[in-house]
Amino acid sequence: MRISVDLNGVPTSLDIEPQEFLLDVLRDDLGLTGAKRSCDTQVCGTCTVLVDGAPVSACSYLAAETDGRAVTTIEGFRETPAFEPIAAAFTRHAALQCGFCTPGMVLTIHALLEDGELTDEPSIRHGLAGNLCRCTGYRSILAAVGELAANRVAAG
Ligand code: FES
Numbered sequence: 001m002r003i004s005v006d007l008n009g010v011p012t013s014l015d016i017e018p019q020e021f022l023l024d025v026l027r028d029d030l031g032l033t034g035a036k037r038s039c040d041t042q043v044c045g046t047c048t049v050l051v052d053g054a055p056v057s058a059c060s061y062l063a064a065e066t067d068g069r070a071v072t073t074i075e076g077f078r079e080t081p082a083f084e085p086i087a088a089a090f091t092r093h094a095a096l097q098c099g100f101c102t103p104g105m106v107l108t109i110h111a112l113l114e115d116g117e118l119t120d121e122p123s124i125r126h127g128l129a130g131n132l133c134r135c136t137g138y139r140s141i142l143a144a145v146g147e148l149a150a151n152r153v154a155a156g
């Protein structure tokens with residue numbers, strides 16, 4: 001089947017199989033490997049991308065469901081002004097080690113900040129519960145996102 005997607009801001013026509021998952025299309029067909037495959041069962045969040053601005057687990061999300069919608073991967077997000085403040089906070093707080101979880105983590109953080117859902121540590125813990133990290137112990141991530149959330153609140 002053929003679908004039309006706004007992929008990272010570019011109108012894109014894709015030939016897919018009806019049962020194909022979005023992560024397979026992104027990584028295998030399009031070479032967009034920023035979204036990572038780990039659990040493949042909608043648990044770890046490393047495959048997170050945005051569909052119409054909302055985070056989804058691409059490993060378990062049918063590509064067909066994106067027809068007529070906007071898909072943002074980390075490759076597209078890094079070209080937007082919203083990327084830099086998150087990247088800077090992660091750098092300041094050393095909030096990554098291997099980086100495998102980071103693309104999905106960054107996209108989830110962006111979406112939740114936009115929705116005003118990250119305001120304090122409990123809300124950050126809750127919001128990021130679906131994005132697992134094997135390296136950092138989470139303290140540095142919480143510090144980075146806490147700073148971003150505080151800046152967002154201060155900016156009104
Ligand atoms: S690889 Fe998709 S949630 Fe883990």
Ligand code: FES
Nearest residue numbers: 097101133134135
């Ligand atoms: S930085 Fe390695 S899994 Fe998160």
